[in-house]
Amino acid sequence: MMPTIIDRNFDINKLHHSAVSVALRLNDKGYEAYVVGGAIRDMLLGKTPKDFDVATNATPEQVHALFRGSRIVGRRFQIVHVRMGRDIIEVTTFRGHHSESDNKNTAKQGRSGVLLRDNVFGTLEQDAIRRDLTVNALYYDPVEDTVIDYTEGLRDIAARRLKIIGDPETRYREDPVRMLRVLRFQAKLGFDIDSATNQALNDCAPLLAQIPAARLFDEFLKGFMAGHAKPFSEILLQTPVWQELFPDSAQYIDAKVCYRPMLFAAMGNTDQRINAGQPVTPAFLLAAILWPAVEQGLDLALARGEAPIPAMQSVGQDVILRAIERIAIPKRFTTMMREIWDLQMRMDRRRHRKPLEFAQQKRFRAAYDFLSLRAQAGQDVGAVVDWWTQFQVEHPELESHRQQQHQDEPRKRRRPRPRRRPNP
Template sequence: MIKTLIDRLRGRPGNRRPVLKLAITPRDQHPISRKDISSAAVKTLYRLHDHGYQAFLVGGGVRDLLLDLHPKDFDVATDATPEQVKQVFGGQCQIIGRRFRLAHVRFGREIIEVATFRAHHSQSEGELHGRTSDEGMILRDNVWGNIEEDAERRDFTVNALYYNIADFSLWDFAGGRKDLEKRQLRLIGDPETRYREDPVRMLRAIRFAAKLEFSIEPATAEPLRRLGDLLDDISSHRLFDEAQKLLASGHAVRVLALLNEYDLFRHLFPQAGPSAEYERLLTLTAESTDQRIREDKSVNPAFFYAALLWGRVQAHYAELLDDGVPPMPALQQAGQRAISRQTERTAITRFTAQALREIWEMQPRLENPRPRQVEALRVQQRFRAAYDFLVLREKAGEDTGDWGAWWTRYQDADPGLQAELLRALESGGKTAASRKPRKRGPRKRKPARAE
């Protein structure tokens, strides 16, 4: 009662539970078939059911099957506690998590995530299982409940759809199927309360809207611009993981547009480049990343962060040069400064940070290669990423002296043309054949410049 009064005085909505109504669709009236579900998930569902527990496929797997997509992950919800799941599956099962305890059931390389139905924290007997902050953020979420309570705790209506292995029926508690038909994303319950419970839901709204090409329902969208500051209270490690999901979703171009539309980009990436030129670089990087994912190629987070922070690196670099620091040490210090400050928001891993530095520090070497070092540069581990980054900088309008085009020509050339290009370098220039046609005279390059 006191907490509710404080919430009202602070202008926050109270902890009103959403009113849900269960609609059950029998098997012959929905398209989900067991043949479209991974065999590991089906085995998990049946094993729990055979031991007397409720077992449902839930969340994104159900949602994507209804949208005629091909989900990669399948999650299971049950009334069995993690310890009971462990008893059922024995050595196949590992209990993980502290804030949100789960059971992972392993079938070879495939892992099925099994979550126990959650209830509201007000029903907990103490802070051991469930705890929230004074601001309403969920700090621990291990209060077990039933399926109705679990549905109330789900974030979006389209994620509160349950496939029952007992009779293959579809359980819809929050009108999720109607929202799928409308292609809209809608939070269950009061949006501001749900965002305050877990501010990362704001980023999930962006990711799902981009991935599914859904609109965000107006009441769900309204608080986004006001509550971005809540992300400041999320751990940098968790934000790095969420940023990875956003940028590697295969829809990074739309993700960036939505993050900017709802004023969340600056909260997630405060060190991003400040100019339109670097915004163009970031857009090109997003397009390249999305294309690689469509081609089922791997993506390295370092490449995206290299573009994301390049504008800030350049600004720090110019300041250090003005202070008399030599070019290469200035570039190294500028890169480290940008990484350190961004890491305060998204905890960039050491491996990613090292890759970032190597991509940046190879830029001046690629823009002013010595003939005898060309082949040595090509065999370096980060050459491909550094070269791709140079080409994107060029496409974004940055003056690189057309060295991206030179490296492209050199790599595509036969040995005879490569030798000619190297001889031209030896004599202090590039051959006309190595350059792209230009409508105007060559741009002047500043001496001792390191990009």
């Protein structure tokens, strides 16, 4: 394949000096090295990238030996994290084609085509073809000050199009998470999806059931906690992917006309907080995503004559147990989700002889915000929301109490990494 090579046409000041330094040092030692991927795409679009990756023909061991403080990570495909001051640059070795005859670095595939291990090294051209999207397969050469394109990514950026490299169904079978990446980039960039890429995505969505639940939670964080949760959720709901990630939500999302507006309002508010640098928690979004299933189950329990609060607790627990079969939501988040749901039943002011004590509970503000979203979406809870809104206005000390609670929360300590013992 003959690449398209153009002179750099983006602002060099947006290119992080640490990434360039890593690439130039590898070049100085006789290796090929390029800044690659989303950073180049974003700069060509006039955006300021946050993450910078370097691709090289040096093996992980050679990169590790060249940079002090670096470490090799990953199992499915090994990469090197190179620390440059406060920055960590991710360095990958060019990936090659899979070959059963390659005895040193092998790729292992499951029966369905999923790549279990992918430590096959190759050339720059092979690395470009092995990447997921054409717009992410662009390389900046800091020595020649040029951009290298093997997959017509420059053309697709100009057309604002997302296109899988190679046969889309094969690439999705290799790694079904690529479907989430395609939709995430659509939400982030506002690009259209190529027709073949989109058709294969709809056909292959059930493959996500093969992905470990823990990895899907990581992908949830990337998609919903990066400042574009609202467009991401709107896009997902138009595909079978939502059903694969949140089957309970998919079943009941249209049971009431208010559920979709409430979900999108929760996503939009989270995006605003992230873009304003304010703290957010995945628990709130997950509580909103699963609320249709919770409320529908609660309505059935109440119709059977069950007491409201025990019914809410039972239904909430059942919904969470089903959800974590698909996405491994950590306990600290499921606990908060249950508390938000439980407090929905307790916020009727007529139940509280001491409303100030109730409003000082740890999850009161999250539950109040959740109730406000329900009212905003048209649920019949407006009078309760208005009462608690006025109550907080009349008791401004509640805000300082909440801030103190936040400061008093125990910080999660990182476990020290065990030292490696030398081989005997």
